[in-house]
Amino acid sequence: MVVLGQWMSARITSSYVHARADAGALYMEGFLAAHVQELSDGRTALSDGKADLLDDLLDNTGLAHRVEGMKIWLRDGTIAYSTDKSLIGKKMPSSEVDAGFAGKVSSKIEQSPDKEHAGQMIKNYPLLEVYAPIYKEDSSQVIAVGEFYEKAGGMIAALSRSTRSTWVIVGAMTAMMAGLLYLIVRSANDLIVRQRYLLHRQLDASQALSDQNDKLRQAAELARMDASKSNESVLNRIGADIHDGPVQVLSALLLRPSDAGSVQRLAKHVLDELREISSGLVLPEIETVPLESALRLAVQRHRSATGTAVAERYTNLSMQVAHPLKICLYRVVQEALNNAFRHGAGLGQKVEAAIDDRQIITVSISDSGPGFAARSATDQTRKPLGLDGIRNRVDAFGGSLEIISADDNGAMILIKIPLAGNGA
Structure with a gap:
């Protein structure tokens, strides 16, 4: 863009100078040629009359405000006329004069006096120096070359304004193109960044999905093993309950003779034991009741079975939840209370449950017994599902x-289950 600006400025200056030079050539041909025709007869200087006419033309017309000086050159470099009378008759060879006799118009801007103008009365610089051929009337023969000095201050000011305007336009175009290029590059860069970001996100998502699948696979395997252990524990518990309850009573019945009343009482006791065991395996009575009623049933059965007190507090549990979730919470409360009775002597047993604003079910089962650390790890009389279950x-x-x-200071089991995905 700098090169373009310089080229445009140079072209404007050159065109302007040549236009002024052509205008000067036309002036010489139209106004001065008639006064210098006598030079075609071999004269080396204009006659006094013609010289006075030229002086009057330059002094008493509008040219006086534009033209600083003028010369008429002969082919051999002799000055036939000059506004500086001291130069008339002198010979000063010049390449511009030679070009003028070849029919060419030449011009240049003089910012300060040079050696060619040393001693001349020209003072008002800068000047536009123009050389133009003067032709013999009705002929293409060049009889002289006219040189005049036009005051160039206004022209140079106009050229400066034009140059500034050119640079402003070039600068504006440069800024606009740079802005467009910046926007294009920025847009392309943003697109690349977005695509790279999306690729990274997709890669991270794929990796996260792969990790999640691995965790789910491991969790499924662990759940399968835990389910197997839980089933085995359930079977062991059922076997222990049957062995320690009805089987022992039946064994006692077989080992000692008894009267009919005693047999009836023992048979009734066996039947009650079997009913209690079977009631722990199936829970048809909680399928249609709210969650609060299901938890109250678990607590009531624990009271009946152990004869211990259990405090209860329920908040916002009147809603219906999925049956599998009710069974889960029922079994959790049942097992936790059994542990509290077995290991904590049933002291300070308490069940609290609530559903908060985030739709999360919170259930806590606590006691005032000796705590987990003091409980015997050797009590295997009736192996429960326990904490793993x-x-x-x-x-x-x-x-x-x-x-x-x-x-x-007792123990507490605190569970939290979200309702999302586990509703009714």
Whole structure:
């Protein structure tokens, strides 16, 4: 763009100077040629009359405000006329004069005096110096070359304004093109960045999905193994309950003779034991009741079975939830209370449950017993499902399990299960 601006400025200056030079040539041909025709007769200087006419033309017309000086050159470099009378008759060879006799118009801007103008009375610089051929009337013969000095201050000011305008236009075009290029490059860069970001996100998502699949596969395998262990624990518990209850009673009945009344009482006791065991395996009575009623049933059965007190507090549990979730919470409360009775002597048993504004079910089962650390790890009389069973049930519904215990300060089992995906 700098080269373009310089080229345009140079072209404008050159065109302007040549236009002024051509105008000067036309002036010489139209106004001066008639006064210098006598030079075609071999004269070396204009006659006094013709010289006076030229002086009057330059002094008393509008040219006086534009033209600083003028000369008429002969072919050999002799000055036949000059506004500076001291130069008339002198010979000063010049390449511009030679070009003028060849029929060419030449011009240049003089910013300050040079050696050619040393001693001349020209003072008002800068000047436009123009050389133009003067032809013999009705002929193509060049009889002289006219040189005049036009005051160039206004012209140079106009050229300066034109140059500034040119540079302003070039600068504006440069800025516009640079702006467009910037926008194009910026847009392309943003597109590349967005595509790279999307690719990274897709890659991260693919990796996360792969990791999630691995975790799900591992969780499924662990759940399968836990389910197998839980089933085995259930079978062991059922076997222990039957062995320690009805089987022992029946064995006692077989080992000692009894009267009819005694047999009837023992048979009734066996029947009650079997009914209690079977009631723990199926829960048809909680399918249609709200969650609060299902939890109250678990607590009521624990009271009936153990004869211990259990405090209860329920908040916002009147809504209906999915039956599998009710069974899960029922079994959790049932197993946690059994643990509280078995290991904590049933002291300070308490069940609390609520559904908060985030639709999360929170259930806590606590006691005032000795805590988990003080409980005997050797009590295998009736092996329960235990904490692993509770954890597996809660995990199946996307919930969390927290065990809070302190020595001689009781224990608490706290579970949280989201209703999202587990509703009615």
